[in-house]
Amino acid sequence: MNHQSTSEQIFDWIVNAILAIICILVLYPLLFVLVASFSSPEAVMRGEVWLWPKNITWIGYLRIFQNSEMLTGYVNTIVYTVVGTAINLIMSVAAAYPLSRKDFYGRNVIAAMMVFTMFFSGGMVPTYLLVKNLGMLNSMWALLIPGAVSVYNILIMRTFFANGIPYEMQEAASIDGCSNMTTLMRIVLPLSMPIIAVMILFYSVGHWNAYFSALIYLTDRDKYPLQLFLREILIQGQMQEMLGIGDDTQSQIVLEGEAIKYAVVIVANLPVLLLYPFLQKYFTKGVMIGAVKG
Structure with a gap:
């Protein structure tokens, strides 16, 4: 001992x-x-x-589920999160896998160009004008397409593909007649569940908590995500506190707003808390392999 x-x-x-x-x-x-x-x-x-x-x-939860806009925002957030995470994952895999292949010439130059965008960007106004010219204003795609890829996550996934999966397995698949797409779908992805789980968690949490893009690009309230309605509740509560409490009716409104504020935080974060236990067994392994090696 x-x-x-x-x-x-x-x-x-x-x-x-x-x-x-x-x-x-x-x-x-x-x-x-x-x-x-x-x-x-x-x-x-x-x-x-x-x-x-x-x-x-239960007044806070009753007011939430009686509010049709709140339920609409909840559904919109679920749709944005599911669709956006799927797009992010597909684009990240499509970029990371070629960059991890040793036989892909020019991969270091392309990776350097991608890293360059992490330090320099066009800014908010050019991005808004681009989204406007593409006809995506006030649509779901304005929230999903501009952030379809994350260079940081691509680099993590590329590192996992390059160091976590033996290149000899890919060569053996090529000798057996597998194309690059077949190798990716049947060999690389099944062995990459840890990093895929990490990417799903990263991207889904980002979409679930996002509100700034919706604040800029969306005008129809029936397309608002849950986080925008939560923001409105918090701002209204702060304004009512600043103006002071007058009669009993206004006092009751302020108290109900306080209850709704805490209830919305629980309702808004519950899906993320429920998602993590299913990905936990992959999470630590994926982060460590993607971060330590390379």
């Missing part, structure tokens, strides 16, 4: 204590939002809610 010295034991205790403190600092805000979403808004505003709900109420 390995017996640790006193100094090593002290060091382990200090590290564990620091990690425990960090976990508490990270998890408590999440727990507070969850508890506050079920608690009486009056108790939350008076600072009486800490770890357990007080005067449990």
Whole structure:
């Protein structure tokens, strides 16, 4: 058995204590939002809610699901996330696989040109004009096409393809008569589930939380994602607090807005929290292989 010295034991205790403190600092805000979403808004505003709900109420969730715009935003966000993640994944694989092949001449030059775009871009105004000239304003594609690829994620995926999958397997497939597409579909992708899971998580979380592109490009409220409605709720709540509370009706509106604010945060983030456990077994392996090697 390995017996640790006193100094090593002290060091382990200090590290564990620091990690425990960090976990508490990270998890408590999440727990507070969850508890506050079920608690009486009056108790939350008076600072009486800490770890357990007080005067449990469902008013926030009832107002959310009674609001047709909120449900519309939820459906729109799901559509944008699913379609956008599919486009991102296809484009990333299509770019990363050729760049990982040793027999693809000019791959370093192309990779350098792609990296260049990470440091220099046209800016928001030229991008808006481009989207407008392409006729994508006020459409789903304005949110998905301009960000169809992420150079950073392409580089991670390329590194995985180059170092995580033996090149001899691809050569053997070529000798057996497989085309590049067949090699990609039948050999490379089935062995790349860790990095694919990581990309799905990265892209889907990005689409789910995105609101700025929708704020710029969308004008019809029936196309708004959930995050824009959440933003409106937060702004309205702040404005009402700044203007002050007048009669009982306005006071009730402010209290309901406070409950809705916490409930929307839970509803908006629940799908992401449910997605992660299914990808967890691939996540760590994919990140480590894509980041360490290369």
